[in-house]
Each structure stands twice: as C-alpha cells, then as structure tokens.
Amino acid sequence: MDKYEFELTDEIAAKINRYTRKKLDKSRIYAFPVILCDNEIDRDGERFSTAAIEKLAELFLGKTGIFDHEPKGRNQTARIFDTFVCKDESKKTSYGEDYTCLCARAYMVRNEHNAPLIEEIDAGIKKEVSVSCAVAKKVCSVCGRDIYKDPCSHIKGKSYGGVKCFISLEEPTDAFEWSFVAVPAQVSAGVAKRFAGREENADDSISAKMLDEHALMRAALEARAENLYILSGTDEAAAKAICKSSGVSELLEAIPRLSLMIAGGGTQLKRKETNKNNSFKLK
Numbered sequence: 001m002d003k004y005e006f007e008l009t010d011e012i013a014a015k016i017n018r019y020t021r022k023k024l025d026k027s028r029i030y031a032f033p034v035i036l037c038d039n040e041i042d043r044d045g046e047r048f049s050t051a052a053i054e055k056l057a058e059l060f061l062g063k064t065g066i067f068d069h070e071p072k073g074r075n076q077t078a079r080i081f082d083t084f085v086c087k088d089e090s091k092k093t094s095y096g097e098d099y100t101c102l103c104a105r106a107y108m109v110r111n112e113h114n115a116p117l118i119e120e121i122d123a124g125i126k127k128e129v130s131v132s133c134a135v136a137k138k139v140c141s142v143c144g145r146d147i148y149k150d151p152c153s154h155i156k157g158k159s160y161g162g163v164k165c166f167i168s169l170e171e172p173t174d175a176f177e178w179s180f181v182a183v184p185a186q187v188s189a190g191v192a193k194r195f196a197g198r199e200e201n202a203d204d205s206i207s208a209k210m211l212d213e214h215a216l217m218r219a220a221l222e223a224r225a226e227n228l229y230i231l232s233g234t235d236e237a238a239a240k241a242i243c244k245s246s247g248v249s250e251l252l253e254a255i256p257r258l259s260l261m262i263a264g265g266g267t268q269l270k271r272k273e274t275n276k277n278n279s280f281k282l283k
C-alpha cells in the first residue's frame with residue numbers, strides 16, 4: 001500500500017473541497033488511499049477486465065464508503081474524491097495479463113466520532129475493501145459467451161485445453177458503494193467484490209485448493225441434479241439452465257427432493273412421453 005500513500009497538499013485539499021458543502025480546513029481532513037478492485041481472479045473465480053476497471057474509475061468518483069453494515073455505522077462514511085487506474089507491467093496476473101488495479105483516494109472529516117476509525121486505518125487494520133457495482137456482461141474466459149444471456153457448461157477454476165476458466169466482469173453500468181467489511185453489501189442485480197490485499201496473503205495456495213475442491217463439488221452436484229431433473233420430466237436444456245443458475249444450497253436441497261419424487265411416483269417418468277422428440281436418455 002505504501003506506494004499509494006500521498007500527502008495532503010493544498011491541491012488535494014482543493015479537490016476534496018469540491019465535494020464538501022462547506023469548505024473544510026486541511027487540519028479537519030483525513031485523506032487515505034484504498035484499492036477498490038483489480039484484474040486478478042478472485043475467490044469467486046471472477047475478475048474485472050481492464051476496460052471495466054477504467055469505467056469503474058469514473059463511476060466510483062464521489063461514491064460513499066461505509067465502515068459497518070449496522071445502521072448506526074451508516075453515520076461513519078468516507079467519500080472518494082479521486083480515482084486512477086494503476087498498471088504494473090512488472091507484475092502479472094495468474095492468467096498472464098499486466099496487473100491492473102483501481103486506486104482511489106478517500107477523505108473523512110476529522111472529529112471525535114471518526115477518530116477511532118482513523119486510528120484503525122492508520123494502523124492498517126481496515127485493509128479489506130469490497131465494492132458493489134452492476135455489470136452488463138459476465139463473460140466466460142474459455143468460450144467467450146456472456147453467461148447472463150447464454151450460459152455455458154464451463155466450470156470456474158477448471159482448465160480446458162490449457163485455458164483456465166474464469167468469469168470476466170465487463171461493462172460496469174453503475175457503482176453503488178464501497179465498504180471496509182468482510183461481508184460485501186448485498187445489492188440486487190449487482191456484484192460485490194472484495195479486494196483482500198493479495199500481495200501479503202500467504203493463504204493463496206490454500207484458497208486456490210479450496211476453489212478447486214469447491215468447483216469439483218459444484219460440478220458433481222450440478223451433474224447429479226441435472227440428471228434428476230431430466231428423470232423427473234424436465235427437458236434437458238431447461239434442466240441444465242436451472243442447475244447452472246442454482247446455488248450450492250439450492251442444489252443440495254433439490255437432489256433429495258427430486259430423488260424422493262422420482263422414487264415415489266413411477267408416473268413422473270412417464271411424463272417424458274409428453275416430450276415431443278421423446279429423446280430422453282440417461283447419461
């Protein structure tokens with residue numbers, strides 16, 4: 001983070017004062033750097049494209065950051081007054097692109113209320129930032145399809161002919177807020193991303209392993225649920241779509257329910273006759 005630190009100069013104070021209702025004296029301003037997001041693949045197997053990061057730099061200007069998700073924490077806010085995209089050609093992402101991140105500068109008013117927070121930020125305790133934003137496209141790195149419109153069967157974290165599958169978050173349409181909490185804000189129809197200071201993270205190999213295992217487990221559950229949906233009379237394309245869009249907990253819930261349904265009623269199986277092509281097959 002050191003290379004992102006900056007001095008509160010008159011010029012910077014002037015920039016901040018463009019966002020304040022009353023002019024703030026420099027002595028009353030606390031300004032600090034945050035990294036909002038980057039183009040490295042995160043724990044969800046997703047990353048922002050460089051173009052998306054550039055767009056987010058515009059969208060996050062003036063946006064409020066919160067420090068707590070309790071209602072009372074809503075009083076504790078910081079505002080972004082400057083953003084810029086930092087490219088580091090000496091550092092590559094896991095899939096070989098130049099490392100790019102979205103750096104922001106934020107300010108808060110120095111007062112009694114904010115003093116403990118300022119202390120924590122200075123001490124480096126509040127390091128993790130999550131961002132909430134909406135993107136228009138989620139693109140599969142293997143086949144290039146926009147999975148919002150046209151889901152594919154590639155699994156995040158797996159490799160296909162040497163190409164690692166991840167989801168590229170593209171074309172941000174809105175930025176909502178950013179926060180200093182581990183659990184990202186829930187914004188409907190948006191994505192919440194957490195930046196976790198990966199450079200200092202010694203747990204990378206562990207998270208990668210967990211990601212692999214999670215992907216394998218998900219794939220197995222999906223395959224099982226898909227078969228059961230088909231067995232219970234759902235057509236194959238619909239079964240695929242349902243399972244693709246289901247979360248792990250939904251898959252875990254669907255499997256015993258469908259098994260029971262199939263075991264309990266042979267009649268369910270006969271429903272395939274209503275299928276026009278009758279091309280039902282077990283894999």
Ligand SMILES: [Zn+2]
Nearest residue numbers: 140143152154
């Ligand atoms: Zn794909």
